[in-house]
Amino acid sequence: MTAGSGPFVFASDRSNEEVDPGIFRQMLSYGAELMICRVTFAAGAKGSVHSHPHSQATYVESGRFKALVGGAERELAAGDSIYIEPNVDHGTTCIEAGVLIDTFSPLREDFLADAELVS
Numbered sequence: 001m002t003a004g005s006g007p008f009v010f011a012s013d014r015s016n017e018e019v020d021p022g023i024f025r026q027m028l029s030y031g032a033e034l035m036i037c038r039v040t041f042a043a044g045a046k047g048s049v050h051s052h053p054h055s056q057a058t059y060v061e062s063g064r065f066k067a068l069v070g071g072a073e074r075e076l077a078a079g080d081s082i083y084i085e086p087n088v089d090h091g092t093t094c095i096e097a098g099v100l101i102d103t104f105s106p107l108r109e110d111f112l113a114d115a116e117l118v119s
Contacts, residue, residue: 063098
């Protein structure tokens with residue numbers, strides 16, 4: 001079991017890893033049952049369609065995105081959010097540069113495996 005991030009995590013102490021062209025992920029707080037990440041997108045960047053066994057809720061902090069979830073596609077802007085059930089295909093295209101806040105339950109151990117958490 002992964003120990004977790006500890007009770008306080010400062011964004012300035014966490015690295016941003018480029019996970020796809022124009023997409024940078026910053027892992028923030030996490031424990032065995034929950035993880036939160038900040039994902040920064042350049043305009044035009046695409047998060048490929050994929051699925052995973054985790055529940056995911058995503059909040060649009062800034063920018064505009066075209067999101068595909070389970071075959072339905074919608075445009076999202078700051079303040080909007082989506083919920084993605086486990087094993088449902090989903091992906092996104094960034095229309096206007098912005099930031100998504102992704103939460104996962106349980107935590108994405110695959111994200112931790114190759115991550116450099118401290119900048």
